[in-house]
Amino acid sequence: MKRKKTETRPWDVAEHLKTEEDIAAYLEAVLEDGDPALISAALGDIARARGMTDIAREAGLGRESLYKALSPEGNPEFATVLKVLRALGLTLHVKAAHR
Numbered sequence: 001m002k003r004k005k006t007e008t009r010p011w012d013v014a015e016h017l018k019t020e021e022d023i024a025a026y027l028e029a030v031l032e033d034g035d036p037a038l039i040s041a042a043l044g045d046i047a048r049a050r051g052m053t054d055i056a057r058e059a060g061l062g063r064e065s066l067y068k069a070l071s072p073e074g075n076p077e078f079a080t081v082l083k084v085l086r087a088l089g090l091t092l093h094v095k096a097a098h099r
């Protein structure tokens with residue numbers, strides 16, 4: 001009896017960011033980690049889930065430059081992060097850390 005080969009494909013978080021709640025929970029978890037590279041990559045994941053071309057246009061940025069800035073190797077300026085958050089319909093809030 002021949003066994004079927006199991007096909008796998010890389011897991012892509014963008015495929016699972018379907019609701020505002022999914023997106024908010026994902027970004028909140030990443031922000032808690034505090035790794036800047038992870039934060040920019042997560043914003044890239046969210047932008048891909050929403051449509052990178054549309055987000056780039058809303059943010060007033062080029063699509064390719066946005067892909068590059070929000071890649072795991074990217075290092076976006078804070079102004080870019082704020083533009084992307086605004087384009088995604090998200091806001092950044094600050095609360096006091098409990099020590």
